[in-house]
Amino acid sequence: MSKQGSPIVDAGVDGSGVGCCAPLASEPLPEREAVELAPLFKAIADPVRLRLLSLIACHEGGEACVCDLTAAFDLTPPTISHHLKVLRQAGLIGSERRGTWVYYWVNSGVLARMSALIGPA
Amino acid sequence: MSKQGSPIVDAGVDGSGVGCCAPLASEPLPEREAVELAPLFKAIADPVRLRLLSLIACHEGGEACVCDLTAAFDLTPPTISHHLKVLRQAGLIGSERRGTWVYYWVNSGVLARMSALIGPA
């Protein structure tokens, strides 16, 4: 599958996959929205993935290569790769191969929308 | 267990269970914090629980009784009760029995802290 040139993409990309939503406390969240949003929170509902997200976001240039990330955990590369895939498929991060290494960055728009949903109205 | 008088409590209550944390993007999230935070996101990483939270938050007086909540879903009472328990054990909601009915409310401080963590630095 997806075998073209550049950015490897799974979900909203620019973040537009989730178009929505008044803050939780302002009106009852419709089922359809809930079904779309829950997977986003599920994606960050893991200690490893929270740390990955943070590591990527803090890394200089806003990008980190997998080798940087793997080194920070006591887990095998396939496991890290699995977690990165979960984050990417949720649309929270993007990735691109440049030569030998694969770089990841955070789609901060998606995180911002999640924050606004649960945050103070 | 826990059989006393009033508010049924499992976690932070006032929200102080999670004391922490600079925004994700400002510095790498330490493992310890990640381990504490992940369950909070896991608690809301479910369409039913997201809607429950929203329904409770929107309900007049900031409180809702279980019968109000059960009616909004196509699920059995035990299942709703299970999801409420998950939210309560995470510290996201509180509950109290008053006569025949049990009322639930949202601990908005906890949600606010989660929002600040993933939100714009």
Add this chain to the structure above:
DNA sequence: CCGCTGTTTCGATAATTGTCTAATCAAGAT
């Protein structure tokens, strides 16, 4: 006291998930 209604607990089952090892793919270097 007895039954009624609202809520939770118990026990079971099917589905999901985190992790690993082994194997595969991609890009460079010899």
Add this chain to the structure above:
DNA sequence: ATCTTGATTAGACAATTATCGAAACAGCGG
């Protein structure tokens, strides 16, 4: 071409979870 290093995919397994039906618990009104 072949080898080496970085990264992902495939397959397996243990642990967790969402859901249900049945049973138990808690108040209230006869």
